[in-house]
Amino acid sequence: MSAFGPALVFLLVAFAGAFACLAGQAPGGAGLGYGLSLLALSLLMWRGLALLAGVAALPRLINLAVPLLFGLWQLFLWQAVTVGYGVPQVLLPSPAMILTRFAGSLDILLADFRQTFLQAVLVGYALGCGSGFLVALIADRVDFLKRGLLPLGNLASALPIVGVAPIMVMWFGFDWPSKAAVVVIMTFFPMLVNTVAGLAAAGVQERELLRTYAAGHGQSLLALRLPAAMPFIFNALKINSTLALIGAIVAEFFGTPIVGMGFRISTEVGRMNLDMVWAEIVLAALAGSAFYGLVALAERRVTFWHPSYRQRH
Secondary structure, X not given: OOOHHHHHHHHHHHHHHHHHHHHHOOOOOOOHHHHHHHHHHHHHHHHHHHHHXXXXXXXXXXXXXXXXXXXXXXXXXXXXXHHHOOOOOOOOOOHHHHHHHHHHOHHHHHHXXXXXXXXXHHHHHHHHHHHHHHHHHHXXXXXXXXXXXXXXXXXXXXXXXXXXXXXXXXXXXXXXXHHHHHHHHHHHHHHHHHHXXXXXXXXXXXXXXXXXXXXXXXXXXXXXXXXXXXXXXXHHHHHHHHHHHHHHHHHHHHOOOOOOHHHHHHHHHHOOOHHHHHHHHHHHHHHHHHHHHHHHHHHHHHOOOOHHHOOOO
């Protein structure tokens, strides 16, 4: 706790100076002194965060506060640089401008979110991960499938989205099913490869013990091999949670109804409405982070026994 006091002082001084800089600086009139002030405040923030990260008490609160304060400081620097030095909006709008556009376009953003995330991403994610898991269970029993599908998985992971997406649009139409098909392709093989590797991760001694008890394949799978594979399966689920959103957004660049995150980004870039583009990026970041967080929370509940979750004293 001895470092908590100095850390709090450094952080308070840095944030107070940040508000003073923003309040006292005319837009576009910043000079050398303004930049040096930002540098000095950033060094204070750096020192404060370094001290705060070393506090041993309240580890959960500290683990939450450090990235939160660091993120807020990045937003301040972004706002301070874009406003103070008069950065053109077409190059980089300020966070305040993006937030204003976000709040004023909630109906459009909600429609885009529904089209891209609630339909294409979730449906494709469920189908891709589910089918990859089922095929992995079959490949685990059939040796030639295991030998043949894993190299195919490595090949499929190298397929460019910009090549696959137009084909899926031709096959499944312009609406969300074609985007879901792209997501299925992107999520199938990571789940397949990770599940097969996880099923092979069970210890030899544990397998031999179950054989001495005359356990069948199904009993061994449920009692030993699937639990041992859960860290690998959740690793694939977390990877796919980000791949699915990226795939759906990129796929919308190649044909979609007049709604969707990817459609909005491509059209608003053409109109030079960069604040709307950044509002869509913020929406995608929030949705992707929340999705990843839910998967990580489920992983923690299911694999609480894993060494990575044991408390270190």
